[in-house]
Amino acid sequence: MDWTAFHVEQRHGIGLATGGGRLSLSRSVAMQAIFPLLAFLVGVVVPLQAAVNNQLRLLLGNSTLLAALVSFGTGCLTLGLLSLATGQRWQNLAALARAEWWMLLGGVLGAGFVFGTTLLAPRLGVATMVSLIIAGQVFTSLCFDRFGWLMMPLRELSAAKLTGAALVVAGVLLVNFGDRWFGR
Numbered sequence: 001m002d003w004t005a006f007h008v009e010q011r012h013g014i015g016l017a018t019g020g021g022r023l024s025l026s027r028s029v030a031m032q033a034i035f036p037l038l039a040f041l042v043g044v045v046v047p048l049q050a051a052v053n054n055q056l057r058l059l060l061g062n063s064t065l066l067a068a069l070v071s072f073g074t075g076c077l078t079l080g081l082l083s084l085a086t087g088q089r090w091q092n093l094a095a096l097a098r099a100e101w102w103m104l105l106g107g108v109l110g111a112g113f114v115f116g117t118t119l120l121a122p123r124l125g126v127a128t129m130v131s132l133i134i135a136g137q138v139f140t141s142l143c144f145d146r147f148g149w150l151m152m153p154l155r156e157l158s159a160a161k162l163t164g165a166a167l168v169v170a171g172v173l174l175v176n177f178g179d180r181w182f183g184r
Contacts, residue, residue, distance in 0.1 A: 047130050049114070050121035057118055068115040131175040138168045 049071070057067035083090070096104075120129045142165060145155035 043134075046117070046133065047121075047126045050117040050126055050129065053114065053118040054121050057122075064115060064119045067118050068111060071114050071118070072111055128176050131172045135168055135172045138165050 053067050053071050056070060057064050060066040117129065142157060143149065144152045146157050148154040
C-alpha cells in the first residue's frame, strides 16, 4: 500500500478513506481498527528499545551517548530503506528549505528520548521509567488536545478523559510506591 496516497478524513464523526481518489468506507473502518493496535505495539517497543539500548551501552564501554548514536544511526538507515522500498518521493525533501526551525526539533526530541531511556532504564527500572513516561505523555497529550499546540486539532477534555488521566497517575504511584504502601 502506498501510504502517501492514503488519507483518513473525519466527516460528521465518520471516517472516510481515500486512496488515489477512491472512497471506501470499509477500508476506513479497517484502518481505524488497526490504529489502536499499532499504538499499543509502539508502546510495547518503548521498554524493549530501552533494554536493547542498555545492553548496547554496556557493550560500548558504558557510553549512553554512543549507544543512543548507534540506535539513531540504525533507525535512520531503517527509515531510509523503508522510504526506498515504499517509493517515497525524495524530491519532497526540497521543501525542508521552507521549514520553520522548530519543525526540525522532532529529531532532537527523539534523540533526547533515546538517550533518556538508555540512561534511565538501568537506574530506575524499566517499569518505573515507562510509567513516568506514560504519565508525561498523557499530561502533555491532554494539553495538546485542549489548547491545540503546534496547530493540532482542538479536542474537548471530557470528564472521562480526565478520569483516565487520574487513573494513569494512580497507576504511576502504584508502580513506583505500591510495594512500600501495600507490601510485596
